[in-house]
Amino acid sequence: MQLAMIGLGRMGANIVRRLMRDGHECVVYDVNQDAVAALVAEGATGADSMGDLVAKLTPVRVVWMMVPASLTGKVADEAAAVLEPGDILIDGGNSNYRDDVRRAKALGEKGIEYVDIGTSGGVFGLERGYCLMVGGSERAYAHIEPILKTIAPGPGEIERTPGRTGDLAPEEQGYLHTGPAGSGHFVKMVHNGIEYGIMAAIAEGLNLLHNADAGVREAEHSAEVAPLEEPEFYQFPIDTAAVSELWRRGSVISSWLLDLTAAALAENPTLDGLAGRVSDSGEGRWTVKAAVDVGVPVPVLAASLFERFASRDEDQFANQVLSAMRLQFGGHQELPAGDVLEAGARKADSE
Numbered sequence: 102m103q104l105a106m107i108g109l110g111r112m113g114a115n116i117v118r119r120l121m122r123d124g125h126e127c128v129v130y131d132v133n134q135d136a137v138a139a140l141v142a143e144g145a146t147g148a149d150s151m152g153d154l155v156a157k158l159t160p161v162r163v164v165w166m167m168v169p170a171s172l173t174g175k176v177a178d179e180a181a182a183v184l185e186p187g188d189i190l191i192d193g194g195n196s197n198y199r200d201d202v203r204r205a206k207a208l209g210e211k212g213i214e215y216v217d218i219g220t221s222g223g224v225f226g227l228e229r230g231y232c233l234m235v236g237g238s239e240r241a242y243a244h245i246e247p248i249l250k251t252i253a254p255g256p257g258e259i260e261r262t263p264g265r266t267g268d269l270a271p272e273e274q275g276y277l278h279t280g281p282a283g284s285g286h287f288v289k290m291v292h293n294g295i296e297y298g299i300m301a302a303i304a305e306g307l308n309l310l311h312n313a314d315a316g317v318r319e320a321e322h323s324a325e326v327a328p329l330e331e332p333e334f335y336q337f338p339i340d341t342a343a344v345s346e347l348w349r350r351g352s353v354i355s356s357w358l359l360d361l362t363a364a365a366l367a368e369n370p371t372l373d374g375l376a377g378r379v380s381d382s383g384e385g386r387w388t389v390k391a392a393v394d395v396g397v398p399v400p401v402l403a404a405s406l407f408e409r410f411a412s413r414d415e416d417q418f419a420n421q422v423l424s425a426m427r428l429q430f431g432g433h434q435e436l437p438a439g440d441v442l443e444a445g446a447r448k449a450d451s452e
């Protein structure tokens with residue numbers, strides 16, 4: 102089948118490669134013409150403008166946008182200006198589902214089908230395939246199903262879930278029609294909210310293990326914190342790289358995120374070079390907003406989002422306020438970072 106790809110970053114380019122490997126014909130466009138040339142060298146048809154791209158397609162034209170969420174609206178408008186009724190425009194990026202709902206309505210008035218596809222797989226997707234969450238009409242979904250089948254991982258080595266019988270369902274092959282336009286990115290948004298929560302849980306647990314030798318280090322304990330009362334119970338110099346490797350094997354929390362954690366710690370056990378400032382591209386915020394809108398408690402997801410804000414010092418003023426109050430009510434001075442007091446002096450201060 103024929104597909105046009107707009108946006109040839111890591112995800113877009115690798116989706117094209119995966120499609121071409123399976124015999125699909127790809128027409129590609131990016132503002133970076135070097136990225137276009139690279140895929141042309143691998144067998145794609147290049148385009149040098151949106152008009153050129155669409156002119157190289159045969160109806161029903163299928164155009165997949167894989168661009169940063171901030172550019173999707175602009176690119177969608179440009180594509181819609183040259184597409185015709187019956188054509189299909191796909192957004193495979195990490196867009197807000199609300200934009201999809203609005204865009205699908207506007208494009209629907211011109212007869213253009215809009216499909217939103219939450220695409221998970223990252224840089225490993227070329228080989229492993231991408232998990233696809235697809236929102237749009239039945240007609241559009243049926244038309245693009247052959248490309249979804251190729252881009253998705255397929256059943257792979259994963260054992261069939263007990264109770265499932267007969268032909269493999271799409272979800273057993275790594276793609277799913279989740280409902281009307283917007284639903285694909287809604288499901289992907291919640292997926293990413295969960296991603297934040299799992300990542301935070303692994304990170305917090307490993308940090309506790311990292312500090313399980315606090316009793317050994319008690320003498321150099323910072324004066325900023327209350328003394329460790331029972332240092333004899335915190336004498337464990339745990340190798341977090343080894344534990345994360347261990348947990349990959351048969352443990353209840355084994356998972357791909359743990360695999361990646363183990364790989365990172367094997368490569369760089371002290372995580373040198375990482376400041377720990379964790380970005381967020383919006384999905385966690387949208388998840389928490391949606392939960393508030395429908396009145397569903399998501400305390401773990403919200404906490405993991407707020408932890409990311411704190412990692413970037415966005416809690417600094419709050420911490421200054423805390424320090425100011427402590428100074429006001431108790432005359433407690435803020436101590437310079439890393440200041441060390443004798444254990445006895447700390448105890449007296451804390452009483």
Ligand SMILES: O=C(CO)[C@H](O)[C@H](O)COP(=O)(O)O
Binds near residue numbers: 195220223293380382
């Ligand atoms: O979608 C993904 C994986 O499923 C992306 O990796 C995601 O964009 C990362 O999100 P964030 O920057 O908010 O951590």
